Amino acid sequence: MTKRISAALLSALMMLALLSGCGAGNGTPAPTATPAQTEGGAEAGDTAAKAGRAASNELNVGIAQDFDSLDPDYMTAAGTKEILFNMFEGLVKPNAEGEIVPAVASEVSKSEDGLQYVFTLREGVKFHNGKAVTPEDVVWSIERRRGGEDTAAQLAALAVISEVKAEGNTVTVSLSEPSNEFLAYLMNAYILPAGYTEQETAPVGTGPYRFVSRTVQDSLVLERFEDYWGTPGKLDRVTFRILENNEGLILGLQSGALDLVAHLTSDQIAQLDSGEFETAVGSMNLVQALYLNNAEKPFDDLRVRQAFCYAVDKQAVIDLAFDGYGIPLGTSMFPSFSKYYDGSLTDYYSHDPEKAKELLAEAGYPDGLDVTITVPSNYTPHVNTATVLVELLKEAGVRATVEPVDWGSWLENVYGNRQYQCTVTGLSSDNMTARKLLERFGTGIGNNFTNYSNAEYDEILAQAIAAGDDAEQTELYRSLERNLTENAANVYIQDMADLVAVRKGLEGLTFYPIYVLDISALSWT
Numbered sequence: 001m002t003k004r005i006s007a008a009l010l011s012a013l014m015m016l017a018l019l020s021g022c023g024a025g026n027g028t029p030a031p032t033a034t035p036a037q038t039e040g041g042a043e044a045g046d047t048a049a050k051a052g053r054a055a056s057n058e059l060n061v062g063i064a065q066d067f068d069s070l071d072p073d074y075m076t077a078a079g080t081k082e083i084l085f086n087m088f089e090g091l092v093k094p095n096a097e098g099e100i101v102p103a104v105a106s107e108v109s110k111s112e113d114g115l116q117y118v119f120t121l122r123e124g125v126k127f128h129n130g131k132a133v134t135p136e137d138v139v140w141s142i143e144r145r146r147g148g149e150d151t152a153a154q155l156a157a158l159a160v161i162s163e164v165k166a167e168g169n170t171v172t173v174s175l176s177e178p179s180n181e182f183l184a185y186l187m188n189a190y191i192l193p194a195g196y197t198e199q200e201t202a203p204v205g206t207g208p209y210r211f212v213s214r215t216v217q218d219s220l221v222l223e224r225f226e227d228y229w230g231t232p233g234k235l236d237r238v239t240f241r242i243l244e245n246n247e248g249l250i251l252g253l254q255s256g257a258l259d260l261v262a263h264l265t266s267d268q269i270a271q272l273d274s275g276e277f278e279t280a281v282g283s284m285n286l287v288q289a290l291y292l293n294n295a296e297k298p299f300d301d302l303r304v305r306q307a308f309c310y311a312v313d314k315q316a317v318i319d320l321a322f323d324g325y326g327i328p329l330g331t332s333m334f335p336s337f338s339k340y341y342d343g344s345l346t347d348y349y350s351h352d353p354e355k356a357k358e359l360l361a362e363a364g365y366p367d368g369l370d371v372t373i374t375v376p377s378n379y380t381p382h383v384n385t386a387t388v389l390v391e392l393l394k395e396a397g398v399r400a401t402v403e404p405v406d407w408g409s410w411l412e413n414v415y416g417n418r419q420y421q422c423t424v425t426g427l428s429s430d431n432m433t434a435r436k437l438l439e440r441f442g443t444g445i446g447n448n449f450t451n452y453s454n455a456e457y458d459e460i461l462a463q464a465i466a467a468g469d470d471a472e473q474t475e476l477y478r479s480l481e482r483n484l485t486e487n488a489a490n491v492y493i494q495d496m497a498d499l500v501a502v503r504k505g506l507e508g509l510t511f512y513p514i515y516v517l518d519i520s521a522l523s524w525t
Contacts, residue, residue: 114178135166140194234523244378266323282511295451305488311396325497356396368397377404
């Protein structure tokens, strides 16, 4: 615990603290974590089922949310992209080292003026339906991506494309202006069969795993694609079981029904048998924050937003809700994007409840105010964060109430319709660009669910997108981060640590610098 935490807060949150296991406690992810022994763990598990899955080379993975879409051009939730990463590929894709590498294309060449990219298609690439990938499929897929009903941020990034044409075994993409980020965004232009209209119910891609079945609110089943062009997956079959009940994931692990669950809290990990599970610890590479609806009272007032920033002790949140696992943040950027990350913004707002009270009084709330924190109930880390925030905000005179809602309602009402005051969630960049994290706060951008609107921000954003020089662009993005902090766009908290429970005997878990779960390297010993 930090010395700044009051006795009242300690008392109110004692149960959360008692539920947490022993962690690093210094705001950084620990290299390892050992689950506590749970009485009767191995004996209580379904040993026959576990052994059977290993023998048949199958795997059961627990996830906390259903998929918002199986069509890769329409998915928006990070949890959906995390899993469908295994089914779909673009001409290029990311690797675990954060590099953009060839995928459906075997070679990429760029003209000296940066206005033309020529992609040589890899020989022998097949879709999951057995058909060979053609240049016409590639042209259709890119055109669909840039013209589909995706977020405005994605469309804006691909708007620089002026022409896509096929010639022989190559596809040439011409741009209206140079773009340093074009290849990064093209990673998400997944190659799909031209004219195929059943992606939502029977998705077809080129990745190492292919679709078998989906039961809404229950499961998604994938199997190894035997004709995959690259290194094939090691597991024959992987079932993702959807358990939005917070206790369901742990019970699934304890009973033997599940073999791997990511994004757990330290108190969840502590409930597992160390003889049955190992814990891998990495970073989620996302920005968890108390996101504020800047267009709604009381957060349309800068003084109120700043008051909330002063009221929240982010290290206290990390200590109490995450047992010290996590890296405190002060803006919408995380450390793995090192050239863009500005660590000096972390402590821009010191923890000062009295300063928060003064600002609230200036804003017309001398007696404090009431707010509702809407949070997706299936994400235990976000629920725990909201619970701690309620107690921290009390010290500044804010009476906060946590409103848990199911994931579908959160997507529709909070993210889609922006009907909320504030919410706890995490935002990621699925293409390894600073632009993906920062463009969403531009005025009028389709996925700007916080309704942040700042003329200076919009001007700098336009300059950053148009910048041809990488060093200049980097500095402009860092200016955008400072703008978000200075204007208290949101209450930034942390880059969450990713605690993954892995059944012993399962190997190959790899952390990427983006929010994905790569199942192709997993195998049973």
